[in-house]
Amino acid sequence: MAITAAQVKELREMTGSGMMDCKKALTASDGNMDKAVEWLREKGLATAQKKASRIAAEGISMAVVSPDAKKAVVVEVNSETDFVAKNEKFQSYVRKVAEHALVTAAKGLDEFLQQTSQVDPEKTVGDVLAAQIAVIGENLKIRRFQQVEEENGILVAYTHMGGKIVAIVDLETDVNNEAVQEIGKNIAMQVAALRPQYTSADEVPQDFKDKEIEILTKQIAEDPKMAGKPEKVIQGAVQGRLNKELKEICLLDQVYVKAEDGKQTVAQYVAQAAKEAGANVKVKGFVRFETGEGLEKKNEDFAAEVAAQMAGN
Secondary structure, X not given: OOOOHHHHHHHHHHHOOOHHHHHHHHHHOOOOHHHHHHHHHHHHHHHHHHHOOOOXXXXXXXXXXXXXXXXXXXXXXXXXXHHHHOOHHHHHHHHHHHHXXXXXXXXXXXXXXXXXXXXXXXXXXXXXXHHHHHHHOOOOEEEXXXXXXXXXXXXXXXXXXXXXXXXXXXXEEOOOOHHHHHHHHHHHHHHHHHOOOEOOHHHOOHHHHHHHHHHHHHHHHOOHHHOOOOHHHHHHHHHHHHHHHHHHHEHHHOEOOOOOOOOOEHHHHHHHHHHHHOOOEEEEEEEEEEOOOOOOOOOOOHHHHHHHHHHHO
């Protein structure tokens, strides 16, 4: 049967696939729209392996918080290009992944990918991912997810630059109102901006401190200004520098980014804001995802890539 332009347009809008691929799918399925969609998905499963070797270091991270703010999750899904990361279809797909990750009992990514998808009960999460690769035309990867639960308080999420950085803050509190939620949002913004490694100095492992002391001791020993100084003075200098480092990496000891005097710490801000809100508030922890962190990014040269593809045709 003859395939009409209207059918091709409808299939393209449904799947986001290329016009020629949609025409081929409709031709192969005798104009049956459902079978054409399935054909495109099967094509995606076949081509996903070819695309899997491509570096996917762009994409977005996304947080979803339950209505009662007692449970939250942040996921990172990678794409090859920032262009795709800004695509509405991709972002909608990531939201569905996050909504599934919020309620999953999977202990790890491998188990998560093998679960039945909430998008399509006849597919696994991994199968739906492969189908998205066909639709979008780039290698995509669900890289990681992390759930957080808080029975005695609330969880607050903050998204920076459209998903480049996402932070979730865990607040233990006896009050859940706009003022307390604002505290959580401000702390989440602090986490996104200043990248703390620990909530408080109490969490810093002793072996980390010991290693820093070793490094700082060598640095001070090589400082001409410290030559001939008593051991007590040297130890004091080492401890002083260590304390300064800890204040930079421990959330509660960091200078609050919105501090008007440039001196107020996060802990002092929380204490002040909690008092004003008439609540008891304790920052128990945080999660911070920065999209693509630790991944090798390829040097894109789209003109060369297009030229190479044209030469191969």
